Amino acid sequence: MGPEYEATADQYQADDHDHHGAPSGIKRWLFSTNHKDIGTMYLVFSLLMFFVGGTMIMIVRAELFQPGLQFVDPAFFNQMTTMHGLVMVFGAIMPAFVGLANWMIPMMVGAPDMALPRMNNWSFWLLPVGFTFLVATLFMPGGAPAAGWTMYPPLVLQTGDAFPFLVFAVHILGASSIMGAINIIVTIMNMRAPKMTLLKMPLFVWTWFITAFLLLAAMPVFAGAVTMLLFDQYFGTHFFNAAGGGDPVMFQHIFWFFGHPEVYIMILPAFGIVSEIIPTFARKPLFGYNSMVYATASIAVLSFIVWAHHMFTVGMPLAAELFFMFSTMLIAVPTGVKVFNWIATMWRGSMTFETPMLFSLAFVFLFTIGGFSGLMLAITPVDFQYHDTYFVVAHFHYVLVPGSLFGIMAGVYYWLPKWTGHVVDEKLAKTHFWLSAIFVNITFFPQHFLGLAGMPRRIPDYSTQFADFNMMSSLGAFGFGLSQLLFVYIVYRTVKGGEKASSEVWDNPKGLEWTVPSPAPHHTFETAPELR
Amino acid sequence: MDHTHDKYYIPHGSHWPVVGSCALFMMLGGFAVYLNGAAIGGTVSLIGLALLVVMLAGWFGTVIAESMSDCYNSQVDKSFRMGMMWFIFSEVMFFAAFFGALFYARQLVIPWLGGEGTKFMTNLMLWPGFEALWPSNGPAHAGGEFETMAAAGLPAINTAILLSSSVTITIAHHALKNGNRLLLNLGVLVTVILGFSFIFLQATEYMHAYSELNLKLSTGIYGSTFFVLTGFHGLHVTIGAIFLTVIWFRVLRGHFTPQKHFAFEAAAWYWHFVDVVWLCLYFFVYWL
Numbered sequence: 043m044g045p046e047y048e049a050t051a052d053q054y055q056a057d058d059h060d061h062h063g064a065p066s067g068i069k070r071w072l073f074s075t076n077h078k079d080i081g082t083m084y085l086v087f088s089l090l091m092f093f094v095g096g097t098m099i100m101i102v103r104a105e106l107f108q109p110g111l112q113f114v115d116p117a118f119f120n121q122m123t124t125m126h127g128l129v130m131v132f133g134a135i136m137p138a139f140v141g142l143a144n145w146m147i148p149m150m151v152g153a154p155d156m157a158l159p160r161m162n163n164w165s166f167w168l169l170p171v172g173f174t175f176l177v178a179t180l181f182m183p184g185g186a187p188a189a190g191w192t193m194y195p196p197l198v199l200q201t202g203d204a205f206p207f208l209v210f211a212v213h214i215l216g217a218s219s220i221m222g223a224i225n226i227i228v229t230i231m232n233m234r235a236p237k238m239t240l241l242k243m244p245l246f247v248w249t250w251f252i253t254a255f256l257l258l259a260a261m262p263v264f265a266g267a268v269t270m271l272l273f274d275q276y277f278g279t280h281f282f283n284a285a286g287g288g289d290p291v292m293f294q295h296i297f298w299f300f301g302h303p304e305v306y307i308m309i310l311p312a313f314g315i316v317s318e319i320i321p322t323f324a325r326k327p328l329f330g331y332n333s334m335v336y337a338t339a340s341i342a343v344l345s346f347i348v349w350a351h352h353m354f355t356v357g358m359p360l361a362a363e364l365f366f367m368f369s370t371m372l373i374a375v376p377t378g379v380k381v382f383n384w385i386a387t388m389w390r391g392s393m394t395f396e397t398p399m400l401f402s403l404a405f406v407f408l409f410t411i412g413g414f415s416g417l418m419l420a421i422t423p424v425d426f427q428y429h430d431t432y433f434v435v436a437h438f439h440y441v442l443v444p445g446s447l448f449g450i451m452a453g454v455y456y457w458l459p460k461w462t463g464h465v466v467d468e469k470l471a472k473t474h475f476w477l478s479a480i481f482v483n484i485t486f487f488p489q490h491f492l493g494l495a496g497m498p499r500r501i502p503d504y505s506t507q508f509a510d511f512n513m514m515s516s517l518g519a520f521g522f523g524l525s526q527l528l529f530v531y532i533v534y535r536t537v538k539g540g541e542k543a544s545s546e547v548w549d550n551p552k553g554l555e556w557t558v559p560s561p562a563p564h565h566t567f568e569t570a571p572e573l574r
Numbered sequence: 575m576d577h578t579h580d581k582y583y584i585p586h587g588s589h590w591p592v593v594g595s596c597a598l599f600m601m602l603g604g605f606a607v608y609l610n611g612a613a614i615g616g617t618v619s620l621i622g623l624a625l626l627v628v629m630l631a632g633w634f635g636t637v638i639a640e641s642m643s644d645c646y647n648s649q650v651d652k653s654f655r656m657g658m659m660w661f662i663f664s665e666v667m668f669f670a671a672f673f674g675a676l677f678y679a680r681q682l683v684i685p686w687l688g689g690e691g692t693k694f695m696t697n698l699m700l701w702p703g704f705e706a707l708w709p710s711n712g713p714a715h716a717g718g719e720f721e722t723m724a725a726a727g728l729p730a731i732n733t734a735i736l737l738s739s740s741v742t743i744t745i746a747h748h749a750l751k752n753g754n755r756l757l758l759n760l761g762v763l764v765t766v767i768l769g770f771s772f773i774f775l776q777a778t779e780y781m782h783a784y785s786e787l788n789l790k791l792s793t794g795i796y797g798s799t800f801f802v803l804t805g806f807h808g809l810h811v812t813i814g815a816i817f818l819t820v821i822w823f824r825v826l827r828g829h830f831t832p833q834k835h836f837a838f839e840a841a842a843w844y845w846h847f848v849d850v851v852w853l854c855l856y857f858f859v860y861w862l
Binding site for chain 1: 591654799
């Protein structure tokens with residue numbers, strides 16, 4: 043059975059009579075210690091980066107619209123694919139999830155704010171520094187980094203003046219993530235309302251709790267990896283140079299020890315969001331709450347022992363190939379538990395299909411497709427053929443776009459009325475959903491066929507046999523990109539006005555966040571709410 | 575969970591985080607410019623570093639003042655403790671990356687370059703005559719002939735120093751809890767002195783390595799792992815020693831009570847952390 047938590051409206055106090063009401067002007071944002079303001083900054087920043095990274099990939103898809111070289115030279119093409127990856131991963135997806143965590147976790151556990159509010163502020167204000175470095179590289183001699191977001195040496199060591207900026211951007215974004223993760227862990231461990239035991243926490247809180255540990259264990263390793271790159275480049279070390287007894291493949295091991303937990307960092311919070319939304323619109327408690335928690339924890343543990351499945355073709359010993367193949371396939375078990383639970387939650391529920399639910403349903407269906415192609419890639423001998431083809435691109439975009447991104451969109455549509463106090467225009471929002479859902483498939487589904495037929499990734503030109511599917515994919519990408527402008531308009535409109543939202547917003551949703559008025563006041567729980 | 579507080583505590587806004595961001599922007603941006611060959615970058619980087627120090631002093635100063643005026647309830651204290659604990663965990667993972675590199679290079683890369691198992695042809699075609707031995711500066715003998723640092727000399731003294739400093743900080747902690755201010759004062763002071771002695775000896779060792787052993791950062795994979803591991807450890811000892819120095823001045827001013835002394839404990843935890851890292855270093859880098 044799912045947990046039951048309800049609080050009555052009089053248990054929360056809205057009066058900010060003390061010294062920490064909302065200050066006005068720029069100081070409110072620069073010096074903020076308020077989780078809602080900081081959450082808003084994270085979300086706006088990630089939306090901005092979403093369009094920066096999106097513009098880059100429009101250039102890529104324009105170049106790939108037909109065979110031959112037409113718009114950009116190959117070096118710039120490589121810069122665009124690399125920067126698209128870095129900006130989307132570290133600028134769009136991760137900050138969006140941290141923004142949602144900031145807004146929702148304190149409200150969901152009945153806390154007044156994050157546990158360490160000033161550090162929370164710094165976590166956010168490091169992001170503009172990191173991205174100033176990263177975006178500035180576009181204008182440097184030698185151009186932006188172009189060796190792929192994975193930064194494999196020796197290729198990445200050919201980067202021009204951008205190289206140290208790339209390394210330091212990673213350091214700064216890593217520091218931001220680590221501080222954010224510490225804050226989330228401490229908030230959840232120390233700030234829960236009385237009687238909110240661990241197994242009564244909403245699943246979004248649980249998934250973020252586990253994600254924060256992944257961040258804490260993975261980001262410092264990434265910082266170490268790029269530090270070694272920096273030392274190899276400027277201080278004469280030989281970590282990744284065989285002549286000195288090092289090994290470029292060692293970088294791949296260290297990178298993916300970070301990189302694989304990183305991909306779960308980008309999906310686990312989305313699991314949490316859909317686990318909040320599906321019960322609301324199926325009007326049934328979440329099926330298998332405890333098993334959801336254990337499945338999430340299992341996925342997190344497994345994520346640290348599967349990293350080399352990204353490197354099957356690099357020449358590892360047979361024992362390693364087998365170990366990483368089997369450990370990777372094991373992940374399908376807890377993931378299958380989750381998909382089963384979401385479907386079982388909907389089974390015989392009285393379902394309605396508001397926009398958050400539509401995005402969640404698309405998430406379950408399309409993420410599962412991404413999971414299946416992941417299983418195909420997990421099989422070592424099969425991966426020998428798929429490695430570095432468009433099949434891989436199709437796979438990880440299925441888990442990241444209709445997976446992570448749709449999860450974020452679902453969460454935004456679900457909680458936007460709580461944040462703004464206004465109901466979202468369902469007609470517009472549903473239009474946005476259908477445009478996104480159709481175009482995302484037009485974009486990425488043909489890429490499976492391209493990859494299986496042998497089209498390599500990260501190359502600006504291709505054989506004419508791949509022309510039709512590439513044109514289809516490009517058209518889908520343009521359509522998807524344009525559809526997101528509608529999302530910006532919907533959010534803008536909802537912030538500016540519209541029908542007043544009730545405190546519950548939806549039909550009897552569960553969770554403490556629905557016991558406070560919409561919009562949620564600047565300070566939510568000044569004294570702990572009492573749970574029944 | 576501890577809920578002795580009746581009202582939550584939320585700190586007021588602060589300009590220090592933004593100052594910190596500006597400091598890091600200048601420090602790292604300037605350093606990047608410097609690495610690209612423009613000397614002005616070095617100056618900017620140092621100004622950034624100075625600003626970072628100002629920020630840390632200002633931010634911690636604010637928190638200390640708030641703590642001394644009893645702003646913080648037990649819940650805040652617990653948040654600080656958990657925050658420090660998990661911060662140290664992230665530091666452990668940072669070192670894990672470099673230890674991982676050491677183990678991988680020593681156990682896999684060097685034997686493979688030497689032609690172990692299926693890598694026979696690699697050795698024969700690419701690096702003929704290379705024998706898999708540790709320590710190694712690789713088939714190209716990067717940096718030339720070198721000697722390793724003997725575990726028995728300075729490193730052994732340094733091990734003794736760090737281990738005793740862990741004891742002295744623990745003595746100080748017990749003294750603090752028993753209200754023995756004099757012993758507390760002495761315990762922290764001795765720890766600080768031992769800490770800085772360690773750093774001094776480590777610097778001596780580095781000079782010895784560079785001038786007499788021909789062991790340098792560029793001495794292949796051995797020099798890379800040796801200097802990066804011990805270097806980052808030395809940096810952390812320096813931070814820890816500065817941390818403890820601040821604690822000592824706070825002790826002089828009569829801060830900390832037997833019940834409330836989070837900052838002291840945080841410094842002690844951090845100190846034990848650098849101690850444990852050193853033991854791993856001594857074992858895996860110097861000894862084995």
